[in-house]
Every structure is written in structure tokens, then in C-alpha cells.
Amino acid sequence: MTRPTRPLDAVLSALSPTFGDRLSTAQALRDQHVAAESWLPPAPPDAVVMARSTDEVAQVLRLCHAHGVPVVPFGAGSSIEGQVNAPQGGISLDLSGMDRVLAVHPEDMDCTVQCGVTRQRLNEDLRASGLFFPVDLGAHASLGGMASTRASGTTTVRYGSMRELVLGLTVVLPDGRIVRTGGRARKSAAGYDLTHLFVGAEGTLGVITELTLRLAGIPEAASTLMCSFDDIGAATAAVVTALQFGLCLNRIELADAVQMAAINAYGGSTLPEAPTLWIELAGSAATVAHDGATLHGLLEGAGAARIERAKDAGAAAALWRIRHSALYAARALRPGIKGMSTDVCVPISALPACIEGIRAVVERTAIKAPLIGHVGDGNFHMVLLFDAEDPAETAEASRINAALIELALSLGGTSTGEHGVGLGKKAYMAAEHGPALDLMRDLKRCIDPANIMNPGKIFDL
Numbered sequence: 001m002t003r004p005t006r007p008l009d010a011v012l013s014a015l016s017p018t019f020g021d022r023l024s025t026a027q028a029l030r031d032q033h034v035a036a037e038s039w040l041p042p043a044p045p046d047a048v049v050m051a052r053s054t055d056e057v058a059q060v061l062r063l064c065h066a067h068g069v070p071v072v073p074f075g076a077g078s079s080i081e082g083q084v085n086a087p088q089g090g091i092s093l094d095l096s097g098m099d100r101v102l103a104v105h106p107e108d109m110d111c112t113v114q115c116g117v118t119r120q121r122l123n124e125d126l127r128a129s130g131l132f133f134p135v136d137l138g139a140h141a142s143l144g145g146m147a148s149t150r151a152s153g154t155t156t157v158r159y160g161s162m163r164e165l166v167l168g169l170t171v172v173l174p175d176g177r178i179v180r181t182g183g184r185a186r187k188s189a190a191g192y193d194l195t196h197l198f199v200g201a202e203g204t205l206g207v208i209t210e211l212t213l214r215l216a217g218i219p220e221a222a223s224t225l226m227c228s229f230d231d232i233g234a235a236t237a238a239v240v241t242a243l244q245f246g247l248c249l250n251r252i253e254l255a256d257a258v259q260m261a262a263i264n265a266y267g268g269s270t271l272p273e274a275p276t277l278w279i280e281l282a283g284s285a286a287t288v289a290h291d292g293a294t295l296h297g298l299l300e301g302a303g304a305a306r307i308e309r310a311k312d313a314g315a316a317a318a319l320w321r322i323r324h325s326a327l328y329a330a331r332a333l334r335p336g337i338k339g340m341s342t343d344v345c346v347p348i349s350a351l352p353a354c355i356e357g358i359r360a361v362v363e364r365t366a367i368k369a370p371l372i373g374h375v376g377d378g379n380f381h382m383v384l385l386f387d388a389e390d391p392a393e394t395a396e397a398s399r400i401n402a403a404l405i406e407l408a409l410s411l412g413g414t415s416t417g418e419h420g421v422g423l424g425k426k427a428y429m430a431a432e433h434g435p436a437l438d439l440m441r442d443l444k445r446c447i448d449p450a451n452i453m454n455p456g457k458i459f460d461l
Helices: 007-022 027-032 054-067 119-129 143-148 232-244 257-267 285-301 313-324 326-331 348-363 391-410 426-433 436-447
Strands: 047-050 071-074 091-094 101-105 110-114 166-172 178-182 207-214 221-228 249-255 276-283 306-309 340-345 371-374 379-384
Touching (some): 007 054, 027 047, 054 071, 054 091, 054 166, 054 178, 054 207, 071 207, 101 119, 110 119, 119 143, 143 207, 221 285, 221 313, 232 249, 232 276, 232 285, 232 348, 249 257, 257 371, 276 313, 313 326, 326 371, 326 379, 340 391, 348 371, 348 379, 348 391, 379 391
Parallel strands (some): 047 091, 071 091
Antiparallel strands (some): 101 110, 110 207, 166 178, 221 276, 221 306, 249 276, 249 371, 340 379
């Protein structure tokens, strides 16, 4: 064998006996290990290594730490802000093969899974138990990736995000040490909360290989309705009022008039092209019926122009399919244009001001920007449809994104409620965190002094 001349060659040579054909430098495979859904330019790794166990992950990290080779954890590749891109090269550590459900404890309503298990697969396995994992995001994502980006979705208004639902983790540190944080107890006062140091760290501090998660009981009954308003301010104000009444709200989603027009064009529907809410109530049959009547009165009082209630589970599923098609409907407004999908989150009472403020900014430009969001928790998205080959359009979209983030921060919000930071939002971290960003850098240097773990994401050292 030729003696390796580069650090990467040395690592690949050492890993080859263990991984065999699960190690590849083929261009086609490397090109698949980028953020395909992102607006950012792809940056493939130099090699892909497919791990099947925590011990294999530890072996990879020990070698990469010794040779200073970057490692980018990869689950399903659904990240929006380029978290799985490899702008500094190195190894994409593919964890999708770590896909076993390790234990389910129905009586305690928790489970332990490997990081590559997807939420869809977990819920299929749980169906017979009467339990489910409630984080419902639009992407087909792995649970390890969801924890790494502190993901949330349509049901966050009721169940919370990954932050609330992760009880414990197995993490491989950059030097190959394996640590377990948290446990199965619902609360603990024992030492630092290391679990939530890694939840949301986007793979910059280590690799999550196993997760212990809270589960929830499948509700007895549910009711879905769709309602439209003459203006978006009235729709968002209705959300604030509904939340304050303490109803059994499960999901509250909002689309603006531009998004509704896109949905009609994409699916051939004839829905009102006006600001629209999808709302789901869930709980016991008696509670759903009582709160449904209260909600109907609230919406009428808030100025809802049209209220459609799903007659059965099939009709409800049809209404939610319309909601879940929103991103593809938005992109279809400009065929061939992926656009920039951006998100912010604000205190719920600030939603009307934030949405109306950014709509005023967009209306002064030529950019189409459908808006949709999980407004039950103050989080919404905009898809900025611009041609990446057109410098003027690119600059205009960047200005809208910057204006949205500035507005959200001024209202006590955050630059991203769901997508994470990655490469796309790190320019705004100093404005959001101030001196606390330096503390994040200090933690990164302490845990990953060689800066091999997903380098360049969230902030630069």
C-alpha cells in the first residue's frame, strides 16, 4: 500500500479494513451528501463513511481528531440552512444505517432509538401501543438530525419541540469518547443539563448516536377546520385569542393570500385566496366538542369570512394534505426556482406586527414570497422566490431575509425558530446573542479544540 500523503488519506486508509464498501470517495455519492433542500450552493465532502454503531462512530472520530480531518454528521439530508454541507471538505459521516428502535416502555411513555430512525418509522412501530412521537415537521427527517437542529413542527403548540421531548442522549465526543447524558427520569437536579447542550448544537460538539424520547398518547378524538379572513392581521389576532382561552388546540397553521393562490394553482383547488388558518383540536370527544363550539364562536367574532369543518377523518386528512403541499406549491409559482425558505419565531402577541411588517417590506420589491407558518407557537416561514443566477434578485432576497430577522429580533424573537443556523443564518448570531456568542465559542473550543466537528456552522472560530 502507498504511504498516505495527506491527513484524509491516512484516515481513509485506517478506516478501510473496518468499513470496506461503506467508505467511498465516489463523486456521485459525495454529491448526494449535501443539503438538497437548501438555497445555499452545495458543498460536498471529500469522502462518505457509513456507520452502523456507536463504536464505529467513535473509531471515525478518534482518527479524524488525531489527523485534524473535518467530520459532518449526516442523517436524512433535509436541512434547510446547509448544516450537512462540507465547505471545508472532510468526511460526511452517514448515520442513516443506525436505524433500530432499541426499546419502548409503554408504561413510562418513553423509548430509546438510534439516531438514524425517522419519525415516520418510529410512529409506525408505536402504532399498536397507542402511543406516538408528536413532533410533526414537513421533512422526512432522522431523529438524530431533529435533535441536532432542535426541530419542531405543526404540533409544537401542544407538545413542544425536540427540546422538551429529549430525555437523554448517547453522544460521541470529537476525540472519540462516548458519553451518556440524562436518562429516563422525567426530571433531574443532578449536575449540568448536558443533554440540552447537544440538542440544537447542529453537530458542532459531537455526534448524537442514540436518543431517549418522551412519547404521548394518541388522542381519543380530533377535529379539523379551515377558516379564511379578509386580512392577515385579523387571522393572527384570532390565533392569539384562541390560545388565551386554553382550548385543546393541537395545531394552528397560517397561510397568506399569496400562498393560498399558489396552493390553488398547484392542486387545482378553488379555496379562497385570502389569509387562511388550519386548526386542529384534539383530546377526549367531550372536550373536543365543547372547545370546538367555543372556537367557532371566537373565529366568527374575530371576523372569519368562511369556516369549513372537516366532517370525518378522511376530510381532515385532505385538509392537512393541502397544508403539507405548501412548499411545493410555493416553488411552483416560479418553476425551476427553489428559492430561499427562511423562518423566524416571535412571542405570539407580536405575530400580527411581525407578519404585517415583513409583508410591507416584500410589497416594495419584485420578489414573490408566500408565507406559511406554525403560528400557534409564533413561528412562520417565507419562501423567497428569486433566481440565484440573477445578482439583483439575489441581493433583493437577501435584504428581505435580513429585514425579517431584524424585525423579529426587535420584537423579542429569534432569527430561526425551526430551521436552525447552519451556514445560512450565522451572520445574524452576534445581533441575537451578543456576548453569549463568545461563550458558545468557548464551549466549542473546550469540547472540540481541533475544530473538526461540523466546522464553520453556527459561528466561525
